[in-house]
Amino acid sequence: MKKTDYDDHAAITDNPLMLAAVVAVAAIMVIAFTADTQSVGVDEGDRAIGLSGFAYDGNGWNDFDLKDYFDESWEEGDVSGEWVVIEFMDTDCPYCVASADDIAEDMQDFSGNTPSWNGPVVNFVIVASELTINGHDSSRGEIQAFRDKTEGYECAGSDCSSRPGPPHYAPYIDDIDREILNKWKVQGTPTYILIQPDGIINWISSENPGEDLTDAIIANTPRSS
Secondary structure, eight states: OOHHHHHHHHHHHHOHHHHHHHHHHHHHHHHHHHSOOOOEESSTTSEEOOOEEEEEOSSOEEEEEGGGGOOTTOOTTOTTSOEEEEEEEETTOHHHHHTHHHHHHHHHHTSSOOTTOOSOOEEEEEEEEOOSSTTOOOOHHHHHHHHHTOSSSEETTEEGGGSSSOOOOSOEEEETTOHHHHHTTOOSSSEEEEEOTTSBEEEEGGGSTTOOHHHHHHHHSOOOO
16 A cells, blocks of 8 residues: 555544544445335335325224334235235225225234234225225215115215125225325225235235235235245
């Protein structure tokens, strides 16, 4: 090493501000090389983008944040991790009304309380939007009536209490302004999204025509031995 090189090295180590800057740059480089490179988005294989708002759980409207369900340390094959299904729906969507019983069955079958199911717990989150279609005029009261199956509101032309299936226990998110629907680039309802315990999107119904949600859960989640 030339004398000038020694002099430059000494200048750096003797200058606390310069040394701190060098250490900071080195730390940033380490983080850049070791950070999770998983893309964040709304497609299969992406780490799910944020989803938050006010949710009705049967007792009132409370803050909701999807990330509270996730455990980024989860490893593939670990049956103890809890999965999440997001359903995007509209209380005036005839297809959503017709599928309400199927969703109720899935909520029960994959809740972890069914002896015949040896897979993970699957949590359900319902995002209730209002599509820009004539007659699709929703409200928080209508969302509550759809979830709880109570009288006094019209869902797709009939009283919400007459929809198929029992009341639902899942939280219903108020997305009447379609902010979440648009952010997640959902094109129609119902749309179902299956998310792994680590927050990675595993399956989307719109990307798998012909495969229903029940089959997707059975096919993509692990089993206990």
